[in-house]
Amino acid sequence: MSDVETILETTSTQPLKVSYGDRLVGDGLGKLNPEEIVEMETEEYMSESESLDLDLSDQAPFNPKPNIEVTLEEYDEWCRPWKQALIVKPLGKKINLHAMVRWINKRWAIKETTRVMDLQGGFFLVRFSNQDDYALALFEGPWMIAGHYLLIQRWSPLFMPQETKVQKMAVWICIPNLPAELYNRYFLWKVGKTLGTMLWVNELTSIQSSGKFA
Structure with a gap:
């Protein structure tokens, strides 16, 4: 019985840590002087900072260039639209x-x-x-x-x-004052191929519906 009493007495004499919020609720803000308020706020902040540091220490170090795995099937699906x-x-x-x-x-x-x-x-x-x-x-x-x-x-x-650098582009080529007999798809295609890769011939020009330029 004496051992139990000794333990109880020892426990009861240890001061309990009271938070800033508990003091405000128990004592009221009016009973605390400015120095006590500053001291309690500092203790509260330091306690939260220590807890945050412990949480961060358990995490893996920050990697500025993480590897993200993507399957070929996933990438094809994202490219389809x-x-x-x-x-x-x-x-x-x-x-x-x-x-x-x-x-x-x-x-x-x-x-x-x-x-x-x-x-x-x-x-x-x-x-x-x-x-x-x-x-x-x-x-x-x-x-x-x-x-x-x-x-x-x-x-x-x-x-x-x-x-991206501009290496090639599609443009319309206008040929003014072209003789009428040359307004045909075959000749216009030959002209285009000498200048670059031919993509299209203006159909109105090739059938001589428009004669201002080719």
Whole structure:
């Protein structure tokens, strides 16, 4: 019995740690002087900081370049919606997103609407819902906005605007004062091939419906 009494007496004489909130509730703010309030706030802050340090010490060190595993099937699934998309950039002129959307919807989105996303470096990503609209924009144009050429290329995976350099572009070639007998698809195609990779011939020009230029 004496051992029990000794333990009880020892326990009862140890001071209990009272938090800042307990003191405010028990004693009331009016009974604490400013020095006591500052001291209690400091103790409370240090206690929380020590607890936070212990939690952080159990975590793995920060890795600024973590490896994220992605399966080929997952990546193919994420790429599928962009297979029918074009990367567009106005050359020599800055165009805002709203102006580009209006221009595209008026000239390229003939059958269905498109989705346009602005990227860094003045690039735009245009995703088509209709295959015919996609082919029209890629092969027929128009490829000029506000008097400036548009750089057009198919979307490709891992496209990085800041690392892209203009190496080739699709343009309309105008040939003024062409003799009438040369307004035919065969000759115009030969002219185009001497200048670069031929994409399209204006059908109105090749059938001589328009004779101002080829």
